[in-house]
Amino acid sequence: MEGILQTFGLDWPKFISQVIIVLLVYFILSKYAFGPVLAMLEARRRRIAEGESNLKVIEAELGKAEDKVQSMLNQANLDAERLITEARESAEAVRGQKTQEAIKEAQSIIEKAREASRLEHETAMSELRRDFGRLVIDATSKVTGKVLDDGDQKRINEETAGQVAL
Amino acid sequence: MFAFDNINPLIAAGGINAPEIPALGWISNSIVVAVIVTVGVLLFTRMATKRMELIPGSKQNLVEYLVEFLYGQVEGIVGKHVAPKAFPLLATVFIFILASNWFGLLPGVGTIGFGVTKAPLVLEVMETPLLRPATADLNMTLALAVVFMAVWAWLSISELGFWGTIVHIFGPKGGLQGALKYLLTPIFIFVGIIEVVSIVFRPMSLSLRLLGNIFAGETLLHTMGELGEKIGLPSWMAVITSVVFPLPFYFMEILVGALQATVFSLLCAVYIKLATTHDEAAH
Numbered sequence: 464m465e466g467i468l469q470t471f472g473l474d475w476p477k478f479i480s481q482v483i484i485v486l487l488v489y490f491i492l493s494k495y496a497f498g499p500v501l502a503m504l505e506a507r508r509r510r511i512a513e514g515e516s517n518l519k520v521i522e523a524e525l526g527k528a529e530d531k532v533q534s535m536l537n538q539a540n541l542d543a544e545r546l547i548t549e550a551r552e553s554a555e556a557v558r559g560q561k562t563q564e565a566i567k568e569a570q571s572i573i574e575k576a577r578e579a580s581r582l583e584h585e586t587a588m589s590e591l592r593r594d595f596g597r598l599v600i601d602a603t604s605k606v607t608g609k610v611l612d613d614g615d616q617k618r619i620n621e622e623t624a625g626q627v628a629l
Numbered sequence: 630m631f632a633f634d635n636i637n638p639l640i641a642a643g644g645i646n647a648p649e650i651p652a653l654g655w656i657s658n659s660i661v662v663a664v665i666v667t668v669g670v671l672l673f674t675r676m677a678t679k680r681m682e683l684i685p686g687s688k689q690n691l692v693e694y695l696v697e698f699l700y701g702q703v704e705g706i707v708g709k710h711v712a713p714k715a716f717p718l719l720a721t722v723f724i725f726i727l728a729s730n731w732f733g734l735l736p737g738v739g740t741i742g743f744g745v746t747k748a749p750l751v752l753e754v755m756e757t758p759l760l761r762p763a764t765a766d767l768n769m770t771l772a773l774a775v776v777f778m779a780v781w782a783w784l785s786i787s788e789l790g791f792w793g794t795i796v797h798i799f800g801p802k803g804g805l806q807g808a809l810k811y812l813l814t815p816i817f818i819f820v821g822i823i824e825v826v827s828i829v830f831r832p833m834s835l836s837l838r839l840l841g842n843i844f845a846g847e848t849l850l851h852t853m854g855e856l857g858e859k860i861g862l863p864s865w866m867a868v869i870t871s872v873v874f875p876l877p878f879y880f881m882e883i884l885v886g887a888l889q890a891t892v893f894s895l896l897c898a899v900y901i902k903l904a905t906t907h908d909e910a911a912h
Contacts, residue, residue, distance in 0.1 A: 471767040471840065472646030477657055481763075481772035484663045488670065488725055489776065493717035496674035500696045501716075503681050510683065 596620040647766035659766035706898040723894040730886030733762025770836035785904040
């Protein structure tokens with residue numbers, strides 16, 4: 464064995480120096496390279512795992528939020544439909560009420576106009592009678608040449624009014 | 630026309646022994662390369678991991694990718710429990726061997742050095758290359774294997790305990806019970822002795838395999854580089870062939886460098902797995 468090693472160039476000082484070099488590389492790489500890199504890989508792996516678990520939580524919360532939004536939308540649609548129906552009914556009721564009021568007002572206006580027309584007609588007829596009576600009295604006094612007293616004028620007026628039926 | 634009879638493989642990098650650099654005392658050219666590779670690897674990893682962030686830069690990304698990939702491989706072989714303890718050594722071994730192997734393919738390694746000069750800055754005979762792949766030196770490959778075996782022994786004993794390790798090697802396996810267990814105990818003890826012999830030879834097999842492959846690669850590249858000159862081609866053609874002939878083998882050596890780093894660390898991982906596996910029947 465010794466002979467083989469000598470043949471292949473084994474030299475103890477050189478061997479020991481190479482052992483020291485290998486040990487130095489081993490310790491320095493372990494401490495300053497593999498340790499930090501493995502720690503970083505582990506930190507990254509943990510971060511990814513946390514991210515994935517957070518993603519699941521977020522997905523679950525998103526699902527809940529979407530359900531909630533959907534239920535709120537459904538509720539809002541129902542409320543909106545109800546409000547529209549109520550508004551439509553209310554508008555219908557108001558319209559009917561206003562129509563009735565308008566009809567009543569129109570009838571009242573027509574009634575008042577009719578009454579005013581009747582009163583105006585009666586007034587005109589009364590004036591006409593009076594004017595006609597006076598014309599009859601004037602004509603009678605001119606025809607008869609007689610001055611008619613108050614009693615005659617009253618009687619002629621009454622008779623004229625009684626005979627004139629306008 | 631061509632003199633094929635005189636073609637012998639050129640022993641690369643000054644021979645199988647890593648020669649000492651004249652001006653540096655006992656320090657060999659492979660130690661110089663080992664130091665350069667060490668400084669290079671450490672500087673790069675330090676730059677990549679100095680300010681680590683959750684969103685990595687290009688250097689950090691490369692180191693993280695390499696570490697993650699290697700950790701996955703180690704974990705797949707030795708298991709989740711042992712992986713954190715075994716990974717630093719196995720990753721160190723892989724990265725160091727890979728860097729050393731590929732460093733040997735850089736221009737100037739094995740071709741710049743000291744020797745008999747025929748003109749200023751031109752060598753007639755290369756005696757001591759300035760640089761030599763660190764893994765083409767038994768001192769380095771054996772150092773790697775010995776450090777691994779020390780960590781392997783510590784891992785085995787820390788996982789199974791001292792007595793547990795003895796039982797693991799020599800004890801009956803396969804959950805044998807009753808008379809059969811005692812009947813086969815001598816066989817298992819004999820198998821244990823063979824196992825111990827194989828364990829003792831592991832550093833040698835690991836180191837010589839790596840040394841042989843890398844040194845053979847260096848030798849191949851040197852031989853192919855000087856083939857044109859050796860077979861008597863004109864000097865202008867020899868210059869061209871010194872580039873063309875080794876080129877395919879450079880690509881092969883890139884592959885061999887990666888393969889040998891993988892084989893060495895893979896075997897180490899398997900040895901750890903074999904030594905730290907709990908016998909299910911014992912629990």
